[in-house]
Amino acid sequence: MKAGVSAPLVIHHFSSKAGLRTACDAYVAEQFRRTKTESVRRGHMPRNVAHEAIAANRHLVKYLTRAFMDGGATIDALFDQLVEDSLVYTSEAEELGLVYPSRNPRHRAVVILLQSFGSLILHRQMERHLGVSLLDDEPDPAGLDAYMAAVLELYTQPMMNAEAFAELMNERTDR
Template structure:
């Protein structure tokens, strides 16, 4: 007879095997039989614990998301609130979870949306603190800037394989992160243009567009019904 601890151990093995398989091959290309083989269990035991593949993916989603946003989790014991950064310091160990995040964020599952919202919140809080400390310039649209900064941080996670192929090294490795640091800070500190002509032109064009829109709206409001 299986004990409760045996069941818990098997459930964890199945979940971990599924996370690695989904991260490596994608959800559609991964079979329950392949997960069972990697976990050293029968496919029937997966059904016993999770029901079906969709339910198993939901469990994997929640486990991985919790690892990066919950303070107490068995996967990552982060010394700081930045749990993803802590994981990146040990990419060899946590690589499958990072890759799983990349696949998750390409979907619209509730867990992926919860993770994305949390990442936006953390980015917003960081920028608010830096703004209060006088470290930021004035922004025309702080919320959109928050979104762009968060997207810059997510790009290496979501496009890890493509970026690594172009750079010739894993950007999430220690060497890759060192290579990324100065160009990233140069970009957000000084930008890349030596002139404001493009910014000035965009401001003028958008201002004209806004004025034209307001004129049309005013005309429509004044027209007899």
């Protein structure tokens, strides 16, 4: 085994390989939640903190990327936990005035996670077009800045004008 332990030791501690996977998933979800919660409680995230957080948690990001690509019921449970955790720290961010409230916080959380992890799964395309992959052991800071600037623009600057949005939402609700 890559971890340097025997199969009987895994079975002794986790009952099965699936039990080990469940324990790993729980650990990753907790670390992800902790990092996000600490960022919210900081009240802001200077660029160097974001770079450090990505570097410090790269192993978790790689694990999550592989896990989502593998799929399955245990991964569904992991994603569900990430959604639930996101609702908690995003609510705290709302209370602190860092993010705006949402009409549907759960849907917003799901879409943000889908977009975030989708970009990781498409890391090769990110590297081709932005010059950085978040899965690289030492990503280029300039490429990372370009990626983060684009993401933050999407989150802070409206892309669609208010009239087009209202029209789209009215057409959707009339059906």
